[in-house]
Amino acid sequence: MKLSIIILNYNVRYFLELCLKSVEDAIAQLDAEIIVVDNNSPDDSCAMVKQLFPQVKLIENNENSGFSKGNNRGVATAKGEYLCILNPDTVVAEDTFLKLIDFADSTNNLGIVGCQLIDGRGEFLPESKRNIPTPIVSLKKVLGNGSAYYANHVSSEGTAKVDILVGAFMWLKKDVYESVGGFDEDYFMYGEDIDLSYKVVKAGYDNYYYGKTTIIHFKGESTLKDAKYAQRFYGAMQIFYKKHFKQNLFFNAMVWLGIKTAQMLRKSSEEVELKSKRSYVYSTTIDHSLEKQLLKPILITDTILQEIENCSMLVFDFNKLSTKEVIKEMKNKSKQKNIVFRFLPKNSKFILGSDSATSRGEVLHF
Structure with missing residues (x-):
């Protein structure tokens, strides 16, 4: 088997559904498996996986044992040559895994590979590529100067060696993962990705940031910043x-x-209330129940390059659009004032989105 995707889930049932649907599309041409490890979610995540994704290998923990233990348990059952450690609050492009396999197969001494991450508002996440957080670098960062913390020598679209990658998306060979002992279980949550990246570098491998593919990471879903x-x-x-x-x-x-x-x-950030003036729905039709819950909805059936008003909501229908098209449009429209995005997964009756790293996203049923 070429690839095992490990998704550790806790209490984000609807984001997990969107994630799994995107992963299914991305592995359509691959010999791959999906492993979901659930850390005793109080929602119906496990029931949803069993009903909608019977081909997914589901591991149900009877307690929330943290990020490291959960992922290590998933990796222990993995059969793939490559692993992809993936957050449940992500959406991958259709060709993300294909591109990474081509890159990984042609790169010697490969450690961990990360890709370009954007948040739920289409903005680049700088933690996609970081330097080793030495005590001096981290001390400067916690005191407000993060210039040396991020790997700014690489552009967001570029590809180059970097030291530290983010746990929301980590690609590496299973034998490399096992050779350094996987995630350190002394960490419950946070720091595991820095630790694993650093262990791989110290073991003599080269970590890479690969900016030629982009995924969405809804920061704030797996973890509230409290x-x-x-x-x-x-x-x-x-x-x-x-x-x-x-x-x-x-x-x-x-x-x-x-x-x-x-x-x-540290102070909790004040949430900016985004008051949308209008909704744009990129689809073939608008469900009547959804239409009643949107503000002055405009249906866009032909192109996604139309000019839109500031302070608008854009609803992307994955029944019509590819993830690559959605990501491209998010990047283009992220520069406009107070644009928010919502996503309609294939064959679903809800839309969701996340506008902040400090609060839960929104799920709207119709």
Whole structure:
């Protein structure tokens, strides 16, 4: 088998459905398997997977054991030469896996590969490519200067070696994953991707950022950015430094102080209420029940390059459009003022979207 896609899910049933439908399209030409590991979700994620995706291998944990343990359990059952560690709140393009297989098969000494991630508003996510967060670099970042934290020497569309990739999408050979011990289970959530990336680099492999394919990552769905998030994130960074960087006591104290200061000063962001003036639906028809819930909906059946008003909602129907078309349009329209996007999965009766990294997205049933 060429590829195993590992998706660790917790309580994001509708985003998982959209993700799985996109993954199914992306593996249509491949010898691949999909493995969903559910961390004891209180919603009906598992029932949905069993009903709609009977071919998916579902592992049901009886507790939320965290990101590392969940993914390690999924990888242990994987049969693929390559692994793709994938968040449930993502949407992959139809040719994402095909492109990565071509790149990976032709690249020597390959470690982890990451790709270009955009958020639910079509904006590039800089954590798609990062440098090693040495104590100095991270101390600067938590105090407000993140210029050295991100791998800005590579453009968002470029391809080059980078050190650290993001856990929402990680591509690597299974034997590389196993040779470094997989995800470190000392981490519950956050920091695991930095740790795994760094272990692979230290083992002598080359990690790459591959910007020639783009996926959507709805930040905020798998994790809410609240006080618990802050505690776990900064705690994870302390584990990372204790494990990988042995500095003198003064230096360690400065790093600890920087982390604690950032944690104390961290304030929950105020949500900007986006008041849409009009809705545009990219589809062949508008379901009457959906139409009643949208603002002055305009149906666009021919092209997705039409001019739209600022402060509008764009609804993309995956029954009509490919993910590649949707991603292209999101990038084009993300520069307009207060444009929000919603997505109608194939053969579904809901639309969803996420406009912020600090709150849950919206699911609208019709």
